[in-house]
Amino acid sequence: MTDTAQRARPTPGNDSTPRLEMRDISKRYGGVRAIRHADITVMPGTVHALVGENGAGKSTLIKILAGAEQSDTGTIAIDGAPVSIGSTTDAIGLGVQTVYQEPQLFPELTVAENFFVGREITRGPMIDWRAQAPRMLELLDTVGLDRSVASQPLGGLSIAQQQQVSIAKALLEQASILILDEPSAILTDAEIEVLFGVVRRLAADGVSIIYISHRLDELFRIADAVTIMRDGETVSTEPIGELSVREIAERMVGGAIDEGEHVPGEHGETVLELEGLTLDGAFADVSLSVRAGEVLGLYGLIGSGAAEVGEVVYGMRRATGGRMRVVDSDRQPGTPADAKRRGIRMVPANRSSQGSFSFQSIAFNITVGSLGLLGKLPGWVSPKAERRIADDLIGRLAVKTPTSRQPLGAMSGGNAQKVVLARQIVEQPKLLVLAEPTQGVDVGAKEEIHRIIADLAARGTAVLVITTDLAEVQRISDRVLVFRSGRIAREFPPSASQASLLAAAAGAEDEPVTQEDDR
Known part of the structure; x- marks a missing residue:
């Protein structure tokens, strides 16, 4: 076991000495200054949110702390002592660990093998699995994973479970500062609750957690304080309870957020029509239509079937029942190339690989x-x-x-x-399918992408937006179809309340629809 793994666990902090202080940090890449005069102070045993638009400098600041980059100016102190972090090895030795949105692990190896890869305990030429087991099982308990997963291939676990393994692996090195980079971006609501439970337990045990997220509303459920960055500088650091979501967003972009009411535009001929469409194991009896110049939102929780509808429309999957009419043809696109020839385009949710x-x-x-x-x-x-x-x-x-x-x-x-x-x-598409169009982007980029969607609709493109973002689907859609358990639960106008949309998606008793909702 490494020397760093032998260090004592961090203690819960009533201590007034900050666990981390970064002061006057700057970094330039050629002629571009990524950050300047950036500061962050994190106390022991707290969850500290770090937010900012894409390009605000938060990723660069974190890379400097993690040893992946070196700053041009500034100082770093851990537990009151000045430190120099010249590499990721230095950072790990100082108790700094990072868990990224997509687990940086080996899916073909077992959980146990992933835990100790590169730092195995050996007896002669052989790995001493018996010596490794107690620490591994203790950490699985800490992050709320069943001990039985230790012998399972990592690739067979859910993304949420893989993320828990990543956190446990970071704790193997006795992390006192744990950086969580967009940990909830691809998790379901239930999985987020599990994540929050892990985070709270770690903070109670003295670990300081830097929590990076574009989901501003969730910060109020997990964070103690928040540092806001804009244009490479720290705007402010305050207790989370002293701010609202709107105030944080406005500080991020440096101005007021326009929340004007969505006004549907003029709609032309029907571009897409589905009648009783079915894909076994994903959705059943889906009927809908989208007209030229219309933005139709499909909203549902992860696993609702909405995402698979978009994949069928684009020819990525073949429906097992029902009828589809797309751009003057009753023949379903057999492949994405076929869809493209008929004027259909799609932006997938997994943009990094697809x-x-x-x-x-x-x-x-x-x-x-x-x-x-x-x-x-x-x-x-x-x-x-x-x-x-x-x-x-x-x-x-x-x-x-x-x-x-x-x-x-x-x-x-x-x-x-x-x-x-x-x-x-x-080439101006007749139908554009957008899957999670603003997933993982900051509030400013989200505003710009929403503007682009509205502009495309105004130019006559029919837009099918598939999203799990409640505020987004309410804001940009001319109509909203809520999916639940593979079926359309209900259709709503754009003026429907978020409570009504969420209740329909979750299967809870629907909120009474007001006259305003029915407009």
């Missing part, structure tokens, strides 16, 4: 789906045409980048998301 080429340029990512527009000869691409199309959409979608030649992987999440969306609208 929707982007991170090492390629922004221009490549925007135009790769429309190569026919880039040259007269097959296989030949005009760089001039590529730049012209890319620059036009970069301006139209307000993508923040110095050049279209920048690699997509170097961009913030919100801007990268807009690039993925840009690819699908190079």
Whole structure:
């Protein structure tokens, strides 16, 4: 076992000495200043939220703390003692551990093997599994996992359970500062409650937790304090109870949030019509229609079947029953390529693996789906045409980048998301399917993506938005269909209350619909 694993566990902190202090931190990448004058102070045994728009500097600040980057200026102190963090090994030795949104583990290995990979306890040339077992089982208990998972392949566990394994593995090194980067972004409500239970237990045991999330409402259920960043600087650090969600959002963007009422636009002919559509094991008897210029929201909790409807419409899956009429044809798209030929485009929820080429340029990512527009000869691409199309959409979608030649992987999440969306609208689609269009982006990028959706509808595109974001579906949709257990539970107008939408999705007794809701 490593020396760092032998350190005493952190003690719950009534101590007035901060567990972590980062002062006047700055970092420049070439001509771009990522952060400047950034500060954060975290007390022992507390949950400290860190929020900011994509590009605000919070990721860079965390990378510096985790040893993945080195600051240009500033100081770091842990438990009152100045420290130098020159590598991730230094950070781990000082008790700093990071758990990312997507577990950084080996799915083909068992949970036990993942725990000790690279730091096994050995007896001669052999791994001493008996010596490793007590500590592993203790940590599984700490994060609320059944001990039986130890012998199971990690890939067979749910994402929530894999995340719990990641947290337990971080605690193996006796972490006193645990960074959780967007831990709830891909979890169900029930799984989030499990996560919160783990976080509360760790804080009670003295671990200081830096909690990064774009879900501002959940911060009030788990955080003790919040640090807000904007444009590479710390705006404020305050107890969470002294702020509201709106105040945090406005400090993040540096101005008031426009929450104007959604006004449906003019709608044209029917572009998509489903009648009794069924996909065994996912959804059944789904009937709906979307018209040109209309934004139809499909809202449901994870596993409701709404996501699979979008996949069938785009030809990623084949319906097992019912009828579909898409763009003047009763034939269901057999493949995504078939869907594209009929004017259908889709932005998937899993954009990192299905929707982007991170090492390629922004221009490549925007135009790769429309190569026919880039040259007269097959296989030949005009760089001039590529730049012209890319620059036009970069301006139209307000993508923040110095050049279209920048690699997509170097961009913030919100801007990268807009690039993925840009690819699908190079040629005006007749129907655009958007799965979780603003998942994992900050409030400012969310506003811009909502504006883009409204602009597409105004240009005549029929838009099908599939989302688990309650506020989002209420705000941007002309109509909302709520899914529950693979079926449409109810249709709502845009003026319906969030309580009504959530009650329908959760199967609770519906909130009485007011006259205003029925408009």
